Amino acid sequence: MTILVIAEHDNKVLAPATLNTVAAAAKIGGDIHVLVAGQGAGAVAEAAAKIAGVAKVLVADNAAYAHQLPENVAPLVAELGAGYSHILAAATSNGKNILPRVAAQLDVDQISEIISVESADTFKRPIYAGNAIATVQSTAAVKVITVRATGFDPVAAEGGSAAVEAVAAAHDAGKSSFVGEELAKSDRPELTAAKIVVSGGRGMQNGDNFKHLYALADKLGAAVGASRAAVDAGFVPNDMQVGQTGKIVAPQLYIAVGISGAIQHLAGMKDSKVIVAINKDEEAPIFQVADYGLVADLFEAVPELEKLV
Amino acid sequence: MKVLVAVKRVVDYNVKVRVKADNSGVDLANVKMSMNPFCEIAVEEAVRLKEKGVATEIVVVSIGPSTAQEQLRTALALGADRAILVESAEDLTSLAVAKLLKAVVDKEQPSLVILGKQAIDSDNNQTGQMLAALSGYGQGTFASKVEVSGDNVAVTREIDGGAQTVSLKLPAIITTDLRLNEPRYASLPNIMKAKKKPLEVLTPDALGVSTASTNKTLKVEAPAARSAGIKVKSVAELVEKLKNEAKVI
Numbered sequence: 001m002t003i004l005v006i007a008e009h010d011n012k013v014l015a016p017a018t019l020n021t022v023a024a025a026a027k028i029g030g031d032i033h034v035l036v037a038g039q040g041a042g043a044v045a046e047a048a049a050k051i052a053g054v055a056k057v058l059v060a061d062n063a064a065y066a067h068q069l070p071e072n073v074a075p076l077v078a079e080l081g082a083g084y085s086h087i088l089a090a091a092t093s094n095g096k097n098i099l100p101r102v103a104a105q106l107d108v109d110q111i112s113e114i115i116s117v118e119s120a121d122t123f124k125r126p127i128y129a130g131n132a133i134a135t136v137q138s139t140a141a142v143k144v145i146t147v148r149a150t151g152f153d154p155v156a157a158e159g160g161s162a163a164v165e166a167v168a169a170a171h172d173a174g175k176s177s178f179v180g181e182e183l184a185k186s187d188r189p190e191l192t193a194a195k196i197v198v199s200g201g202r203g204m205q206n207g208d209n210f211k212h213l214y215a216l217a218d219k220l221g222a223a224v225g226a227s228r229a230a231v232d233a234g235f236v237p238n239d240m241q242v243g244q245t246g247k248i249v250a251p252q253l254y255i256a257v258g259i260s261g262a263i264q265h266l267a268g269m270k271d272s273k274v275i276v277a278i279n280k281d282e283e284a285p286i287f288q289v290a291d292y293g294l295v296a297d298l299f300e301a302v303p304e305l306e307k308l309v
Numbered sequence: 310m311k312v313l314v315a316v317k318r319v320v321d322y323n324v325k326v327r328v329k330a331d332n333s334g335v336d337l338a339n340v341k342m343s344m345n346p347f348c349e350i351a352v353e354e355a356v357r358l359k360e361k362g363v364a365t366e367i368v369v370v371s372i373g374p375s376t377a378q379e380q381l382r383t384a385l386a387l388g389a390d391r392a393i394l395v396e397s398a399e400d401l402t403s404l405a406v407a408k409l410l411k412a413v414v415d416k417e418q419p420s421l422v423i424l425g426k427q428a429i430d431s432d433n434n435q436t437g438q439m440l441a442a443l444s445g446y447g448q449g450t451f452a453s454k455v456e457v458s459g460d461n462v463a464v465t466r467e468i469d470g471g472a473q474t475v476s477l478k479l480p481a482i483i484t485t486d487l488r489l490n491e492p493r494y495a496s497l498p499n500i501m502k503a504k505k506k507p508l509e510v511l512t513p514d515a516l517g518v519s520t521a522s523t524n525k526t527l528k529v530e531a532p533a534a535r536s537a538g539i540k541v542k543s544v545a546e547l548v549e550k551l552k553n554e555a556k557v558i
Contacts, residue, residue, distance in 0.1 A: 100438035
């Protein structure tokens with residue numbers, strides 16, 4: 001068995017979710033190869049070669065792969081991946097975009113967002129916003145799988161010494177082109193990888209009030225998230241949304257401030273180790289999953305919390 | 310141009326589902342069913358394209374049991390022109406659905422196909438991408454903005470770090486994200502009118518598509534329950550617990 005892991009990167013830095021994906025591959029067992037498809041991604045390939053447990057790194061360096069356009073990357077992955085037992089990618093926006101296209105090209109069903117490996121062909125994944133866990137078996141010759149990063153502890157980023165091999169295959173479907181992107185700038189830790197996450201909901205009342213959460217987050221070295229209500233109301237940008245349709249997080253500590261705790265929000269954070277809820281409504285559903293609940297006005301409690309930690 | 314929209318009948322998003330005692334699945338008997346929220350957004354976007362004069366006809370398609378006709382009628386009431394139901398009683402995988410949709414695309418030849426980014430029951434997030442692969446079209450997934458100009462469509466996509474814009478050659482596949490639009494409600498007169506709009510029923514056999522699958526669900530379980538927490542009385546007590554009991558700060 002040989003497993004192909006698709007590296008998640010921005011041509012400069014290897015994303016941490018790749019390490020969780022390699023961890024899932026290690027649980028399946030077999031040789032692990034990592035594919036770095038991009039342009040000028042030499043540093044990413046070097047970083048991938050150092051990952052513990054990786055046997056080989058394949059580098060496809062081509063202008064067509066610069067922005068991870070699925071029309072170009074999927075044929076590459078399908079062509080290379082046809083000889084592997086498994087193809088794995090992190091369940092990031094890139095992984096979700098590209099991998100189903102690969103699966104369809106290989107004419108196999110995909111298994112999305114696995115949270116555990118039961119055996120080489122059997123996996124667990126959440127369905128219905130995490131309200132049920134399905135055990136799914138794949139009989140496909142090539143098993144195409146996306147991995148939920150929070151389900152697997154990352155492997156060590158150092159310690160490996162894999163061989164790096166260039167791949168010549170160039171696919172340019174000519175169906176799509178990159179126009180531009182607008183990335184949110186933040187000095188805080190990345191939401192999906194942070195040890196502590198402080199999230200605000202509709203109870204924050206406006207975007208300006210999020211400064212209270214930023215101050216608390218900076219003191220704790222935490223990332224800041226939000227509920228859909230806070231995003232829809234325009235308090236904060238979309239990429240801060242935690243939930244079924246936003247980001248899935250599982251930090252050591254999740255502090256939910258002014259968040260009622262709808263099913264769709266809980267889907268994104270209920271695997272956190274410790275959950276704290278601060279809400280003035282003692283009937284809020286969030287208290288049913290919170291390890292520590294504080295019924296209080298957030299505008300008094302959050303500044304006080306910031307002072308005391 | 311013709312726009313094809315795919316909609317799915319799913320358990321209503323407000324329902325807290327229960328796992329069946331025999332672990333064969335979740336209990337959907339007597340549970341409220343609705344159109345998948347992302348599909349509502351897809352229908353709305355198609356209707357807006359028609360209102361702008363970009364789209365000339367909206368065909369809405371669903372694959373599922375005969376009861377999915379309700380969701381198709383909803384889409385017709387929202388502004389779709391006609392509907393197609395590919396009737397299948399079994400639970401189909403995303404790949405099977407994508408193959409059926411491909412057959413409908415071949416038949417209808419739309420310039421744009423709009424789907425939701427994921428269904429809230431299976432949470433797969435696969436069908437749009439798979440349909441794009443099978444039809445060889447470009448894909449604009451997780452769209453928050455769609456602009457058609459000439460033979461191209463510019464799609465702004467929600468990605469992990471922010472937003473990305475790509476340009477796709479038509480025909481193309483788009484999957485909707487939450488922020489694309491705010492779906493309208495169907496008015497009573499439109500619901501009445503929708504009853505008279507055409508609805509064609511097809512079968513996978515008639516489309517010549519095999520729905521065989523390489524995935525098998527062995528069991529469905531309830532997730533591990535969290536142990537009950539406590540309510541603290543003050544911020545000071547909270548900080549003390551986090552430091553000394555939970556040891557997370």
